[in-house]
Amino acid sequence: MHSVNDTLARRNMRFAITSACWGQILIVIAKDSSIIIILASMIGAGDSVAVFTTAITDAATCLLLLLFAALSNRVGLKQQTMGAHVIMALSFVFVALAPWLGPAAAPTLLLALLVFAIAQSGYMAAWFPMLDEIVPAGERALFFGRLRVAWQLIAAGFVLLSGWFLGRHATVGRLQLIIAAAAVVSLGRLVYIARIQLPDRPPQTGRIVPAVLESLRNRTLTGFSIYLFFLYLAANGTIPVVFVFGRNYLHLPDNIIVILSAVVMVGLLLGFLAGGRVVHHLGAKRVLVSVHIGFALLNLALLALHAGNPQAALVLGLILGLYGALFACASIAVTSELMALALPQHKAVSLAFGLSLYTAGMAGSRLLASFLLGTGLLAEQWTWGTRILSRYHSLFLLAAAGVVGCMLLLIMVPGMVRYKE
Secondary structure (H helix, E strand, O other): OOOHHHHHHHHHHHHHHHHHHHHHHHHHHHHOOOHHHHHHHHOOOOHHHHHHHOOHHHHHHHHHHHHHHHHHHHHOHHHHHHHHHHHHHHHHHHHHHHHHHHHHHHHHHHHHHHHHHHHHHHHHHHHHHHHHHHOOHHHHHHHHHHHHHHHHHHHHHHHHHHHHHHOOOOOHHHHHHHHHHHHHHHOHHHHHHHOOOOOOOOOOOOOHHHHHHHHHOOHHHHHHHHHHHHHHHHHOOHHHHHHHHHHHOOOOOHHHHHHHHHHHHHHHHHHHHHHHHHHHHHOHHHHHHHHHHHHHHHHHHHHHOOOOOOOHHHHHHHHHHHHHHHHHHHHHHHHHHHHHHOOHHHHHHHHHHHHHHHHHHHHHHHHHHHHHHHHOOOOOEEEEOOEEEEHHHHHHHHHHHHHHHHHHHHHHOOOOOOOOO
16 A cells, blocks of 8 residues: 555656646747747748757756746745746747737747746746655656656647648748647646645755855766766757758758657657666666767768758658657656755755756757858868768767767766666
């Protein structure tokens, strides 16, 4: 028989997973689908702006997470999570309205996504400490696997339906309907977060600077966080660049681009399905070494794709699906490890410190790709032996080299936790 505490823990975990199924669609559309990229292109933004839109959320998170972590200690974890999500949903309504604003369409889109990103920072700063309070330590890897399988399945289904709804050539009106529908559906998250019962705890009113300094003195946490920054700086820009590459270089139809983003989500789903158990039994370090090798090989495989290749969409789908699966396994390892390394006395701030560097790398990767595409620093065409390659291929090659190079930083993380018990 389960004790009362066990029953409450399982109930809380079930509500957390259900809330994510409702609400995570917004985050997936903002960061990992091609829907915003296509909308940005259709209202007159170029390649660099289209990729930049996928970086805004991570950029805001890395800058603001520590401040929101301190705020969550005062206003409460549930209250901050729910309030932040309401703002996220409202900002997506303005994303949907942006194309009606003529010359102000692109600035409005960017401003709405910036508000979304700021609100998401507030949400994340409270969400992970809340999970830390309701998920038993020995079940973290398995829980995050189940959590991400569930919401990824729902999000992938939503994006697949969106690709079918858009048709071969997207229209602005249909994109607006998809984005507005996602905003409305996501409000279901509030119902289930409200039902989570957190343990009583005294308010934490300590100042943020001493807590951050204490986190910095935790060498294992700091080393792991620095390593994450460089890993994701190298690897995280590939997926949005692939969407732009497929649309503008391979000349794939818009509905195929959206379906490819759903393929990424299916890969993520499969990775989350297996990743919890893999991390639980092998530990984070072995998983991350395997992820390094996979990221490098898949970026190199993208060098073989060229316009006019009739199999390009199939090959691109295979590469993106595998990339998503590796990304999912890595994310479970990262989240479980950060929770294990965070200081108990400053849990929210310690987690925010690690997540800030993690998201700084993710944002930096996409911002760097946006900068390189927008400034013309990369040659439009260049040759490698008999192959003619593009600026997109240059980015894939740089990503592969960066992923291999930052494997050396694994020595900064001497004691990553094994989860097998």
